[in-house]
Amino acid sequence: MNYQLLEMKPLPKVSIIIPVFNGANFLRDAIESALAQDYENIEIIVVNDGSNDAGQTEAIAREFSDKITYYSKPNGGVSTALNLGIERMTGDYFSWLSHDDLYAVDKVKSQIDLLSGLPSSERVIAYSNYQTLFVDRQELKETRLDKTAPHCFRYQIATDNRIHGCSLLIPRRAFLEHGFFSEKLRATQDYDLWFKFSESYTFVHSPKPLVIGRVHGSQVGVRMKEMVFKENVAFRKKCLDELTNEEVIAATGKTKSLSYAILVEKFLRKALFPVAFHAFKISLKCLPNDGIQSVLRWPFYFFRSASIGSAFFVYSSLAKMRAR
Template sequence: MSEPLVSIIIPVYNGGNYLREAIDSALAQTYPNIEIIVVNDGSCDNGVTEEIALSYGEKIRYYVKENGGVATALNVAIQKMKGMYFSWLSHDDMYYPNKIKRQMQALQEHGDLTAIVHSDYDLLNANNQEITHVFQSKMYPMEQMENSVFPVLQGVIHGCSLLIHKSHFERVGIFEESLKTTQDYDLWFRMMRYQRTLYINEPLLIARIHNTQGSKTVISHQFEQCQLHIRFLDSLTEDEMESMYGSANNFFYRMSKFFGKQLMEEAYLYAMNKYNDSTIPHDIEESVTNFKNYISNISHGKATKTCIFCVGEYGIELYQELKNKRIQIDWFSDNNSQRWAEGYGGVPCIPPEQLKGEKDNTLVIVANRAPEIIVEQLKKLDFPYLTTKQEIDRGLFYLPPLSKIFK
């Protein structure tokens, strides 16, 4: 049985900076049956983009069109593609060599060849060339990463990590060309809703971060983003909200927090109004008790104190969440000595050496985007009760705030 053809689509506008790296990464795929389609969206760089594309000869299929935006270039490629599967590659990003092969293997393993596949990815800082690993599985449970629209609503889908069977375009259509910066998430929502999705918890893509990206340079992006997400909220059923966060009440609360972090003020206010109008879950007290038991069980009931390690954004966010759930935080701690005198919310921040003296009766929660190094540090100091904010978040996901209940 031959391997299905996969079409790797590269839309490009003035791609002299990164296009060659993108094409080379597509050609380096270990999956044997691919075609590469490059669509030049009316570049105005004195032919530099075209020269790069033409240098690959018959290794790629190359098309030129008048400038109309990335959605128009993608749609041209969709019409031209011969493959059974669509895989988008921005001209400033790169695939790891196993991207397509790993995703096709996942489809075969799960027995659903039309499931939509997405994965983790790495971020490459164009200024200093530093790579940051983005492992969404450390932030969200697997059932949420494979919930049809949860990854879209929480902004964890990178469009270039997707592998999409062509039947989904036949079912819901193509990219909305009137949207200049949110055409991707608009389509992912329409396409992934009610569909089987597969999530691969390993990075298959290198996404470059730089200052010329459309989401940073197009003035209308924030307005367009808010309007799109408000439309998402209006279209969801209560069952869908419950599948993501246990209740509509908690769903609107969690979405308002997400919008607030993204500085999407209009969407934030809209979600907060929805939250204020929503019904409190009838089993809220049972959920609170279960969460407190979950915290206690981490130390098998032996820890009598709780410390949040790191007084940064993550630590403060966790403190606020736990305080709302009536969980007592006794200390903060931090490797940064400048924070020892600060603390937060009246809770002192103590040096790790002082915390060491309390280790046998203290649960330490490491609140850091990449907690592994700190966890290893504390393990070497024989701290017996360690966890991370990411793990605690799993218990918090389905528990709404208590402020509406206990005034």
């Protein structure tokens, strides 16, 4: 092996894109965590999405004018800011950093090292565990994700939402092939795109927590819960309709009807009742084609799901009454 040639091979360039709207309270920390990366070949792009805070957000970005690239645009939502950054980036890889989140110092290097250790990394997206800092009560929690087999990943995205978008490292070519973030979505634009990417890209997990996500009252998910719920329901239904029989069966090891019966329980536990009902209809529809064993076992799954759903509904109702 010619180690001299290996040493001469340039490091892939990584573009860290920071979309921000009225982020004066957090932006400086986010930029500094990007600048602190122990990886040499990076560019940092900050996109101001029409902040209306009397120039406070822009003033902070301008403090780093010699170290970052800064753009300002009319307000259009985080997807529009991310898409502008992707259009202007010059890197081989995209790394999203929300203005109120933080990177571990080795976020980029760890993921580049992970990819470089694979036989082929051209069609691979890296993601990692992460920590969540609840700002109001200064509580830090780590989220440890289970490894998911590539052929089960679309099922995982459809049924869960634990991946942190800022933990991903994405080849730029993935956007050229599958498109950018949907500018019609406000809450599920990230998972919508990961679901598309997973059609032809393999997602590889790193167990290290490489991101700290800060949770606070001004975030969209906190302020606009009804909108978030509606988008989440629509997204999950769409995923269930697009999953293939092979993907669903591979993920659960059951027939299709029983696999969707299992999903009914999953969505009931998440209080996504419209999605649970959608999964129930799919399960019922494919039951006659799954053989006598499924027909005999299906009532058990349905009874268990119904029991869990009823218990959860009663518990939620009592909790709301107490809150009043």
